[in-house]
């Protein structure tokens with residue numbers, strides 16, 4: 121298995137919809153195993169294939185649910201159904217989100233409280249997950265990646281302004297940048 125570099129905001133593959141997986145072959149199994157290894161090395165909670173430069177509809181997650189149980193899984197060609205996103209301003213103490221493709225920065229964003237995700241795994245077997253709270257947030261974030269949307273593209277006016285400033289300062293607006301989990305300093309200080 122191989123840890124892959126994680127591409128940063130500005131890389132075109134992050135900003136376009138990913139393609140459905142059609143071949144359930146050894147190459148797919150290797151890719152999924154590499155994604156789990158890359159996620160472990162990055163200390164993140166979720167990773168979508170476009171984040172390692174592969175424009176396919178796949179994400180993996182290693183995250184705790186609200187009961188504190190560690191969940192680990194793979195979705196290929198997922199569908200997501202979410203409850204309504206609550207009204208009101210995001211609370212920095214409750215709603216803060218980060219992304220491995222936007223290293224070192226974080227912003228609050230309102231998300232739906234409950235989701236159901238269905239799809240298949242790398243063997244083509246059906247998988248589904250009902251999630252609430254934090255895990256539901258992770259699912260929405262990763263699913264967004266497959267649509268070419270990053271959480272910073274969804275920020276409300278106030279936080280979008282802060283992001284635009286910090287984006288320019290960090291240089292997260294041009295293609296060709298990446299960082300290497302396990303080699304470069306952990307961008308979220310884990």
Ligand SMILES: [Zn+2]
Nearest residue numbers: 218219220221
């Ligand atoms: Zn992300």
